[in-house]
Each structure stands twice: as structure tokens, then as C-alpha cells.
């Protein structure tokens with residue numbers, strides 16, 4: 001199932017078809033626990049800086065650690081810029097990086113849709129963006145693999161109510 005999910009994710013469109021997405025699939029409980037502990041250190045530092053009460057910090061740390069360790073499979077989605085084009089000017093280099101990020105995000109959405117097709121549940125979490133180096137060090141992944149998101153995948157414990165969407169009038173302009 002996971003192989004199917006990853007294969008579907010790789011059919012996302014990508015800028016110049018460079019396919020800058022990389023995946024780390026974690027089902028080992030000990031790896032999940034090491035990762036959760038390591039990420040919690042960064043998270044605790046950030047929450048302490050925010051001035052949150054210690055009890056609130058501990059509650060948030062527990063919640064995020066539990067989400068990682070209780071997911072049957074955690075899929076880390078990374079961005080690899082090494083095969084993208086390089087430009088001497090900042091403007092085009094920034095655009096190239098944005099293209100790569102958009103491509104990786106497209107793969108993330110395909111991944112979630114593929115999870116759904118397999119009748120599994122999946123959640124997109126952005127925390128890797130706040131702990132990129134910690135994750136690279138803990139999982140011993142190449143420094144060109146920049147963690148972007150993690151997906152918690154497994155059989156759904158329940159089916160949540162659909163979340164609302166803004167009406168089209170608010171978010172679209174029709175130029176007839």
C-alpha cells in the first residue's frame with residue numbers, strides 16, 4: 001500500500017519534470033520515538049521563547065510526540081534542490097526554489113489522495129519546517145534533503161466532520 005501511495009505521489013507534475021520530492025517512510029517504532037524526542041527539543045525551545053506556561057508547553061509536547069509515535073506509518077516529505085536549475089540572480093533563483101516547493105507540495109497532495117484511495121487516513125503536518133536540521137541529523141538523511149512536511153498514515157480511528165470552505169465568491173474572480 002505504501003509503495004502504491006508513493007508511486008502515485010510521484011505522478012504529480014513538477015517544474016522541468018525534475019521531481020524534487022524525496023520521501024522517508026518510517027514504520028520503525030524506535031525511529032519514530034527518537035524522531036519525536038528530538039523534534040520535541042526544538043519545539044520546547046520555541047514554545048519557551050513564546051513565553052507559554054510550562055504546563056501548556058508540556059501538554060503540547062506530549063500531543064505532538066503522541067501523534068508521531070502513535071501513527072502506524074510516518075512519511076517525511078523532503079525537497080531536494082540539487083537537480084533544479086541555478087541562476088546568478090536572486091530573483092530567478094527564488095522563483096526556481098518556489099517552483100520546486102510547489103512541485104513537492106503537489107506530490108504531498110497526491111500522496112494524501114492516494115492514502116484516501118487505499119481507504120486509509122492521512123494528516124499533513126508542517127512541523128518538519130521548524131526542525132529541519134534536527135530531523136536530518138536524527139534520521140541521518142543527506143543534507144540536500146530538506147524536510148518539508150510529515151504525513152501520519154494509518155487506518156482512521158474516526159471520520160471527522162468535513163471542515164468548511166470559503167465560498168467561491170470570496171476566493172475567485174470571474175472575468176467574463
Ligand SMILES: Cc1cc2nc3c(=O)[nH]c(=O)nc-3n(C[C@H](O)[C@H](O)[C@H](O)COP(=O)(O)O)c2cc1C
Nearest residue numbers: 105108123124125126127128149160161162163164
Ligand atoms: C501546508 C500544510 C500544513 C499543515 N500542517 C498541519 C499541521 O501541522 N497539523 C495538522 O493537524 N494539520 C495540518 N494541516 C492540515 C490542515 O489543517 C487541513 O488540511 C485544513 O484544516 C483543512 O482540513 P481538511 O483537509 O480536513 O479539509 C496542514 C495542511 C497543509 C496543506
